[in-house]
Amino acid sequence: MCRCLLLQASWNFGRLQNIGFLFAMAPALRWLYQDDDLEMAFARHLEKFNTHPYMAGPILGVSLELEEKRRAGEEDLVDVENFKTMTMAPYGAMGDAFFWGGMRPLAAVIALFFALYGSLLAPLVFVLVFNVPHFWCRLVWFWKGYRQGLGMVRTIQGWGFPDLAIRIKETTVILLGGMCAYLVFLLTGEEGMPMVYGLLAAPLICAGVFMVRKGCSSLALLISVALMVFLSVGL
């Protein structure tokens, strides 16, 4: 399991996370197999592999269980190669939506509230809010994958990750609205502007949203806004 934390150390364009997966599986494979069998097992796990790093845990656990069955001469519904091929893409999509698209922005916005108050606890808050569920998922699902085998697929399906990701994104958007309002409130106070000017921020942010959806990059927006600010204060 600890080796799984370094899944992407050897990420390559050719077969993506293949070496990382084998690195995680290698001690178990060496224990299960010898000689030609071990060589074949290594070759099996050097095939192309790509999934969300936190979702590799259950795939590893189930793969380990399937390898044990193979070693014992038992057959299951699906062999380990097909299981990996079938699950890596959907688990990758789930992980991207839930962790990168949901949990990470949520943790960031919560931490930003602390940062805006000038608290150096903000980084700690970020790390804790994000990593408690992250490590729980990694450890528990690896263990459950090993214990339940292919039944783990139903377990993960039962969690309803896509819906959970949507709820988290909605929560993040609401918190973002509050954070932006607080930032604007601070600005109007510091610059001695009437509060009503703060309402102008809403259409400006919507304009930014529109431009992003039309393909404008964050960097271009940053530079444009910086130039506009310099021009306005300069004039």
Added chain:
Amino acid sequence: MFLFELIAAALISIIAGIDRTAGPQIMLSRPLVAAPLTGLVLGNGMIGLEVGVLLELIWLAWVPAGASIPPDDTQIAVGATFLSVVFTEYWKADPTAMAVFAVLISCPLGRIGVFFDRLARGYNDRGNSRLLRSVKNGVLEEVEGVHLLGLLYFGLSSVLSFLVIVLAGTVILLNFYPLVEKLLLMGSNFLKTAFPLIGAATIIGTIRLGHTVTLFLVSFMSTLLLLWYF
């Protein structure tokens, strides 16, 4: 003294850079974590916190899926914090103005991180080819070595990105900061607010849910009115 600070920041750039892709991804690579950490080590955590606030949301919505490599906001954060702390001390400058300028010049320079990241992955490609040949020939002991060498490649790519940002940033700061200092002092509050708002717009623009903008506007307006009233 400068050398000590550079080495300290370079070490953080390596650790945070490895966490970004090759490591356990426990968010040490995020600007809101890497920048204050850099600032604390260099003796000014608050500047690091400011840099982190400015940068955190900008590329947060960019999902590192598959072969997609986002701009290296980790090295931008560490580099901009280093430049801000050193030059604020050197010129006794306004820390907010310096942080804003350092972030503005570091953001385009951060694109170099994508180049070095690709190089690291390219070297990993060679390792992959070598490992496939070894396993085919029955040599099975190289797995760990090839895999962990990837940490070295990603670490090197991180520190090289950091050094490019710092060196180029130093040249730009020395030549242009005195020219724009007055504009920065007048506009730093606006820019300090604009950066996270742009980041928020980017996140909302990327979240493709049916009522995202409505939710945001309702929350924004109600919070602003509540703050105004109280």
